[in-house]
Amino acid sequence: MKLTPKGRATRQRIVEGAATYLRGTDPGTATLDDIRTVTRTSKGQIFHYFPGGKDELLLAVARHEADRVLLDQEPHLSRLDSWASWTDWRDSVLARYRSQGRRCPLAALMDQVTTTPGSVEVVTELLDQWQRRVAAGVVAMQEGGRVSTDLDPARVAAAFVAGIQGGVQVLRATGSTDHLEASMDLMIDYLRAA
Amino acid sequence: MKLTPKGRATRQRIVEGAATYLRGTDPGTATLDDIRTVTRTSKGQIFHYFPGGKDELLLAVARHEADRVLLDQEPHLSRLDSWASWTDWRDSVLARYRSQGRRCPLAALMDQVTTTPGSVEVVTELLDQWQRRVAAGVVAMQEGGRVSTDLDPARVAAAFVAGIQGGVQVLRATGSTDHLEASMDLMIDYLRAA
DNA sequence: CCATTTTTGGACTGGCAAGTCCAGAATTTC
DNA sequence: GAAATTCTGGACTTGCCAGTCCAAAAATGG
Incomplete structure (x- = not known):
C-alpha cells in the first residue's frame, strides 16, 4: 500500500486516537463506530488503512x-x-x-x-x-x-x-x-x- | 429459584458440558447456540437456569x-x-x-x-x-x-x-x-x- | 386427580456492528 | 494541466446472535 504523507498522518491519527480511547474503555466492547467517532474518520478510511478490518487495527494499536x-x-x-x-x-x-x-x-x-x-x-x-x-x-x-x-x-x-x-x-x-x-x-x- | 432434582441435573449438565466445550475453543467466539448444541438443550432451558443470560452462564463455568x-x-x-x-x-x-x-x-x-x-x-x-x-x-x-x-x-x-x-x-x-x-x-x- | 409449579422446545424478534461499495475530492506525477 | 493515484465520506447490505415469548409436557403436592 502506497502512503502519501497525508495518508501516513491519517493512519497515525487513527492508531493513536484509538489507543487513547481504548485505554479508557474495555476494548472488548468497543466498536469500530466508536473509534470512528473519536478519531473523526469515516468507514472508508478505516478500511483503507486497515484492509484486514478490526483485527488489523487492534493489532496495530497493540503494537503501539x-x-x-x-x-x-x-x-x-x-x-x-x-x-x-x-x-x-x-x-x-x-x-x-x-x-x-x-x-x-x-x-x-x-x-x-x-x-x-x-x-x-x-x-x-x-x-x-x-x-x-x-x-x-x-x-x-x-x-x-x-x-x-x-x-x-x-x-x-x-x-x-x-x-x-x-x-x-x-x-x-x-x-x-x-x-x-x-x-x-x-x-x-x-x-x-x- | 426453586430447583427440582431434575432441574439441578439439567443445570449441572449445562455447566459441565459448556466447560468441556469451552476448553476446546476460544470462549470469546463461542455462541449460546454452540453451547446449546453441545449440551443438547433449548434456548428456554438456558435462560430458565441462567436468567442473567450468557454472562451468568459463563460465570458459572468460570466458578467450576x-x-x-x-x-x-x-x-x-x-x-x-x-x-x-x-x-x-x-x-x-x-x-x-x-x-x-x-x-x-x-x-x-x-x-x-x-x-x-x-x-x-x-x-x-x-x-x-x-x-x-x-x-x-x-x-x-x-x-x-x-x-x-x-x-x-x-x-x-x-x-x-x-x-x-x-x-x-x-x-x-x-x-x-x-x-x-x-x-x-x-x-x-x-x-x-x- | 386436580391445581400448581417447574421444565422444555423452538420459532421469532430486534438490534447491532462489521464489512462493502462507490462517487467525488484531493494529491501526486509527468 | 491532464491522467493516474490516493484519500475521504457515508449510505447500505448482511449476517449473526442474545434474548423474548408462549405453549405444551412433566413433575410435585395435597
Missing part, C-alpha cells in the same frame, strides 16, 4: 502499546548496574502500574486478538526484549562482582519477567499491587543473596 | 473451572512440609500446565466476563485460597526450622502466586514453560537460602 511498555521503564531498565538502580527500577515499575490502576491496555488488547498469528509475535517480541534487558542488568552486576557468576542471567531474567507479569495480572484482577511488590522484592533479595 | 485449579495441585499443595514436597509440587504444577498447553480455561473465561462484579469475586477468592495454602507451607517449613522465621509467609506466598500466574501467562502467549519453570525454581531457591 507494546512499544510504550519498555519505554515507560526507562531510563532505569537500561542501567541496572548497581543495587540502587535495581530498586529505582522496581519503584518505577510499581509507580507506573499503580497509577494505571487495574487497567492494563496491552493485556486488554491482547485478550481481543488472541487467535491471530501476528498477535503472538507482538507479545513474544516484547517479552524477549524485556528479558534481554534484565539479563543484561544481571550480567552487569556479575561483572561488578556483586552477584555470583553461578547464576544464569537468562533464567533469572525470565523469572523477573514472569513475576512482574503475574503481579500485574493480579493487579488487574484484584486492584492491589501487593503481589507485584512482593514478587519484585523477593527476586531482588534473591539477587542480593547470591 | 476455578475449583479445579487448586484441586489439580493436590495432594502436594496441602503438604508443603519438606523440601521434597516443594519440588513435587513444582513438578505437578509444571506438568499440569505443560499438558494444558497454551490453553488456560480459566484465564480465557475471565477475559470474557471482565466487567461483571461477580467475576472479580471468583478470581479474588481463588487467589486468596491459593496464597493461604502456600503461606501455610512456608509456616510449616519455618516450624521445622528449615526456613528463617524472618520471612513473612504471606509475602512469600504472594510472590509465589504472582510468579506462577505470570509464568502461565507467558505460557499462554508463547507456548513455552521456561518462564514458569524459572520462576518457581528461583523462588524455591530463595526459600532454601533463607
Whole structure:
C-alpha cells in the first residue's frame, strides 16, 4: 500500500486516537463506530488503512502499546548496574502500574486478538526484549562482582519477567499491587543473596 | 429459584458440558447456540437456569473451572512440609500446565466476563485460597526450622502466586514453560537460602 | 386427580456492528 | 494541466446472535 504523507498522518491519527480511547474503555466492547467517532474518520478510511478490518487495527494499536511498555521503564531498565538502580527500577515499575490502576491496555488488547498469528509475535517480541534487558542488568552486576557468576542471567531474567507479569495480572484482577511488590522484592533479595 | 432434582441435573449438565466445550475453543467466539448444541438443550432451558443470560452462564463455568485449579495441585499443595514436597509440587504444577498447553480455561473465561462484579469475586477468592495454602507451607517449613522465621509467609506466598500466574501467562502467549519453570525454581531457591 | 409449579422446545424478534461499495475530492506525477 | 493515484465520506447490505415469548409436557403436592 502506497502512503502519501497525508495518508501516513491519517493512519497515525487513527492508531493513536484509538489507543487513547481504548485505554479508557474495555476494548472488548468497543466498536469500530466508536473509534470512528473519536478519531473523526469515516468507514472508508478505516478500511483503507486497515484492509484486514478490526483485527488489523487492534493489532496495530497493540503494537503501539507494546512499544510504550519498555519505554515507560526507562531510563532505569537500561542501567541496572548497581543495587540502587535495581530498586529505582522496581519503584518505577510499581509507580507506573499503580497509577494505571487495574487497567492494563496491552493485556486488554491482547485478550481481543488472541487467535491471530501476528498477535503472538507482538507479545513474544516484547517479552524477549524485556528479558534481554534484565539479563543484561544481571550480567552487569556479575561483572561488578556483586552477584555470583553461578547464576544464569537468562533464567533469572525470565523469572523477573514472569513475576512482574503475574503481579500485574493480579493487579488487574484484584486492584492491589501487593503481589507485584512482593514478587519484585523477593527476586531482588534473591539477587542480593547470591 | 426453586430447583427440582431434575432441574439441578439439567443445570449441572449445562455447566459441565459448556466447560468441556469451552476448553476446546476460544470462549470469546463461542455462541449460546454452540453451547446449546453441545449440551443438547433449548434456548428456554438456558435462560430458565441462567436468567442473567450468557454472562451468568459463563460465570458459572468460570466458578467450576476455578475449583479445579487448586484441586489439580493436590495432594502436594496441602503438604508443603519438606523440601521434597516443594519440588513435587513444582513438578505437578509444571506438568499440569505443560499438558494444558497454551490453553488456560480459566484465564480465557475471565477475559470474557471482565466487567461483571461477580467475576472479580471468583478470581479474588481463588487467589486468596491459593496464597493461604502456600503461606501455610512456608509456616510449616519455618516450624521445622528449615526456613528463617524472618520471612513473612504471606509475602512469600504472594510472590509465589504472582510468579506462577505470570509464568502461565507467558505460557499462554508463547507456548513455552521456561518462564514458569524459572520462576518457581528461583523462588524455591530463595526459600532454601533463607 | 386436580391445581400448581417447574421444565422444555423452538420459532421469532430486534438490534447491532462489521464489512462493502462507490462517487467525488484531493494529491501526486509527468 | 491532464491522467493516474490516493484519500475521504457515508449510505447500505448482511449476517449473526442474545434474548423474548408462549405453549405444551412433566413433575410435585395435597
